[in-house]
Amino acid sequence: MRLLLLHSLLLVGCAASPQPKVVLAIHGGAGTILRENLTAEAEAAYRAALEHSLRAGHAVLEAGGSAMDAVEAAILPMEDSPLFNAGHGAVLTHEGHCELDASVMDGASGGAGAVAGVRTVRHPIRAARAVMERSPHVLLSGAGADTFAGEQGLEQVDNAYFETERRRRQLERAIAAQARGEDLGTLKFGTVGCVALDQAGHLAAGTSTGGMTNKRWGRIGDSPIIAAGTWADDDTCAVSGTGWGEFFIRAAVAHDIHARMAYGGLTLAEACDQVILEDLTAAGGSGGVIALDHAGRVAAPFNTPGMYRGWIDAEGRVEVHIYGDE
């Protein structure tokens, strides 16, 4: 009997941890995403794109790759997709250009890199990673950041590569609304991001965006700001945010989730709920985060009607969601 029990325990042990668990979560932006505004075709396209990115990142983790490699692998297809406000398909500035922001953070080393306002690097997430790994800096901006990315051999494109007809029409609508004194709140969103936990137990986070439609004056949102839009620390969590960037900066949203875990002893879910559902909401801000703790638990709170999001959990289950009620 004792032998039998021991045997079954060993079996349970083997079944539960044949290899270290890996987890990956992504978002494709939060905002006024309602069923009545998405055609069945558009909804299917978003779900397919999210699942494609999830599997691209997760494959890296399953093959033993690093969390940072997985974050990059998941974000690249979203930067290439016209569906998301990052890379190709980014929103346009008031002057009609695309100015892109991105950041990454490595929870193992505490290293971080970011670019703000780049116009010619095809994959801003790669530029952010190059800043982290191949410069003494954390944040590079504007034409200088494009120059740096070019010097690092990253693919350069004409700014027109990023532009899509849909975003041109959005800009025209935003400028017309502004002339009427209206604020089109829905045009602030669409950022993409990823958090990952690798086989070595390391966390990483990354975020990429075109920012806010009709933005002016070199406006920078939270996405390239370490502590606001992105954070990763192996001891606590990895976080990527999406939403009204100014509120995320003023609340240091990503670092605040980490800090409530590190100093307040909260769980990831508790910290996320306090920061997003309580404090951000009370301040009048809108948006959400995807977050992942060192044990592989996922949280994805948002206070908008929807958030494009998905994850592959430690058991390999794939989930993709769009609306708030699913």
Add this chain to the structure above:
Amino acid sequence: MRLLLLHSLLLVGCAASPQPKVVLAIHGGAGTILRENLTAEAEAAYRAALEHSLRAGHAVLEAGGSAMDAVEAAILPMEDSPLFNAGHGAVLTHEGHCELDASVMDGASGGAGAVAGVRTVRHPIRAARAVMERSPHVLLSGAGADTFAGEQGLEQVDNAYFETERRRRQLERAIAAQARGEDLGTLKFGTVGCVALDQAGHLAAGTSTGGMTNKRWGRIGDSPIIAAGTWADDDTCAVSGTGWGEFFIRAAVAHDIHARMAYGGLTLAEACDQVILEDLTAAGGSGGVIALDHAGRVAAPFNTPGMYRGWIDAEGRVEVHIYGDE
């Protein structure tokens, strides 16, 4: 006897708080500041400039002005002084320009504003405040931020206004050292900052800098990054940082001090010591902060040989210090 006791208690009460206490602290940069490197004349000039700024800010508080007004009043003379790496006297970029960063945060409202890489606004701290008060944004960058500041009526100058012969020579030395493969660590510093507590019990913080000598690629340091170089929250503290900006961004230094007080229950002094003397030092970073809590207590930890710093405490005592042993 009971009446007498009551009377003396009332007297004590009156003597202790004739009016709400006001406190202001500033820094003018941390770094390798050693007695053997400063002439008696230079040291006297720094002490006089620091005291001048302290009194300018403190006078606003004594007159019943806001903490934010006091922060601006204290920083303006340091931006105008050639002694500090902010405004006139800022360090030069690799290309030989001045690109200035500044930020402010209001502990009462949680509002914040910042500019990065401005070239023509004479007082970047005023531009940061204008972003907070007169735009929907937190962070504006580059030429767009200069345009915004001009539209707001802030004084514009030619970029040459900021340049001094001393900073030109520093750039030449840095470029020559770079060609030899050396790193001149002392050229990262000189940022100015201020924290203040006003009669209404509100805190505010501000930071202004030219960044790092010989900086390239549109590098942005911690000074315009809310949570890294600047933070203010009436419930905890106001913080302004100076030092090796990349380390301050990666550690979210200013917000981390706040978070250890808010969630960990630490005092200001304990939080500052952990963040600057323990964690920043262990990570290999260098610099310091000035910080002020809601009760008017000042902390000014740094791990460099010196930090230009001073404060006027709740009793009106003026202190100005430069070296680590004073």
